[in-house]
Amino acid sequence: MKLQKATRCALFAILELASGQDRQLSANEIAEKYGISTNHLAKVLRSLGRVGLVEAVRGAGGGYRFSGNRRRTTLLDIIQLFETIDPIRNGEREDGDDTAEGKGLCQVLMEIEDTARATFASITLDTMLKLVEKNR
């Protein structure tokens, strides 16, 4: 499974900012580490700011700071700000969906989507950061 670019940027930014108590970083610093465009990241950070997950600190030495709750925010909370995990469950229709073959295919895809959703919904940022630490 592949996540969209904006989603990956958001997850990287959040994990970076949430990894330390009161950690404050500029968009440039985050963009550089992950090799992503600062402009793109700035847009993503604005979206995260709108839902209260990050806050911008103004002035010299300003940047962004995580303002959510690491033990309550899940990967799904962030992912669904940028994309839909389960388009089929949400009723998005495609050609052939009404045929027996299409219905069978939808069942299979729904099983995959349900598993993906449950996985993302059960991993908090705190848990994800432990996983990151294990991979260092």
Added chain:
Amino acid sequence: MANPQVKQSERKCTVRLAKATDIPQVIAIDTENTGLSKAEYWEDLFERYNNRSIDTDDDTQPKSVKRYRFFLVACDGDKVLGFIIGEVRAWEFGSPPCGWIFAVGVRNNIRQGGVGHVLLEALNDRFRKAGVNKVRTMLARDDTLIMSFFRSQGMMAGPFIQFEKDL
């Protein structure tokens, strides 16, 4: 989503095998957490897990080596804060002996205080003493709260896929 990293202080508790007198509190915790009161179910579990064995209230070594079913409670004095139930099972689903966790519950008002972690570690210790080095559990896909707990303890999806069919 506000209020970052508020971590409640780790709660002091002791973990031991459940006794008959703990069961009403276990039932109350489960009822509080699930909204369903199933007294008979818990009494039966206690009977099968902790009351049928010859070493009824002693899970210290060396007797615990022979023990493979565990109904544990975390207590603060006489107050039961939470419970966990597990069992070593072998060769079911083609699996070599491993520990299975069937149930875990902590009083609602002390969640995220470390009681679940202490219970899980105590059960894992007993599984290790019983000779297994793998622990598994099974969850409903929509039960993301308890799934989050197990994931926070380092558990990941296992190698089995559950199948079902309406009969």
